[in-house]
Amino acid sequence: MKRLWLAIGVLMLASILIVGWLVIVPRSSGRTPENWRATLDQYLDQVYAVSETRPTVIATVRADQVTNFQETDFVTFGQGEYFSIDVHYPITETAQSAEPPVQTSEQARLGGRPLPYPPVELWCVQLQHADGKQAVVFVAQHEDMFIAEWVMHVGETAPFSPEFVDFVKQVGCALSF
Numbered sequence: 747m748k749r750l751w752l753a754i755g756v757l758m759l760a761s762i763l764i765v766g767w768l769v770i771v772p773r774s775s776g777r778t779p780e781n782w783r784a785t786l787d788q789y790l791d792q793v794y795a796v797s798e799t800r801p802t803v804i805a806t807v808r809a810d811q812v813t814n815f816q817e818t819d820f821v822t823f824g825q826g827e828y829f830s831i832d833v834h835y836p837i838t839e840t841a842q843s844a845e846p847p848v849q850t851s852e853q854a855r856l857g858g859r860p861l862p863y864p865p866v867e868l869w870c871v872q873l874q875h876a877d878g879k880q881a882v883v884f885v886a887q888h889e890d891m892f893i894a895e896w897v898m899h900v901g902e903t904a905p906f907s908p909e910f911v912d913f914v915k916q917v918g919c920a921l922s923f
Contacts, residue, residue, distance in 0.1 A: 782869050782885045785896035789823050789883070792837045801873035801881065809868035811918030815886065817863050818899065818913075826895035829888060830858035861888045861897065870919030880904045882914060882921065 786803070794800040809815065822831040865886035873881045882901040887894055902910045906923055914921055 781896050782867065782887065785824075785898060786869075786871055786883070786885050788825065788835060789885075789898040792835050793823070795837075799876040801875045803871060804874045804880070805870075805872040805921055807870045807919045807921060809870055809884075809917045809919050811916060812866070812868045813864045814916045814918070815864050815868050815884070817861070820884070820899040820901060822861070823898040823900070824895060826858075826893075826897075828858055828893045829861050829895055829897065831861070831897055859890070862890050863888075865889075865897075866894070868917060868919075870914060870917065870921055872921050875903075880923070882906070882910075884917075 786806075790800050821833065823833045823835070823837075824831040825835045827834070865888045867887040869885040871883050871885060873883065875881065881903040884899040884901060885896060886899055887896050889895070901914075904923070911923060
């Protein structure tokens with residue numbers, strides 16, 4: 747009789763854990779499609795908070811060859827602490843004054859898991875700075891089996907290298923340079 751109650755208890759506990767996992771994981775912060783735009787706005791607000799002019803978004807394109815977006819040397823920005831990124835929000839004034847902004851010691855200690863590549867969703871964003879120069883940034887949704895996070899990858903500022911232009915085409919973003 748004790749074994750029967752033990753088996754029932756184990757099955758109930760397992761059922762509760764499975765249902766909890768199925769409810770919580772799909773609702774993690776990065777899994778809603780609208781968050782790519784919020785991630786872009788947060789990046790622009792944080793990085794350009796001390797400058798008087800924020801760049802204008804002149805084009806956004808959803809990449810159709812996301813699997814070609816493999817690990818790069820682009821500086822990464824984000825809010826989550828699960829994945830390892832270069833700069834965590836909020837960006838301190840010291841970090842903002844660097845080009846590109848750098849981590850503080852507190853940000854560096856956060857660590858995290860390596861970003862899983864390729865991302866599951868990718869947006870290419872073309873920016874226009876006040877001085878007329880254009881830049882391209884990428885908003886990528888990285889996820890593993892537990893969590894998803896939107897991460898900014900900062901590309902190049904004009905003049906764009908031929909390798910970078912090819913990279914943008916390979917990920918399936920039809921931006922006009």
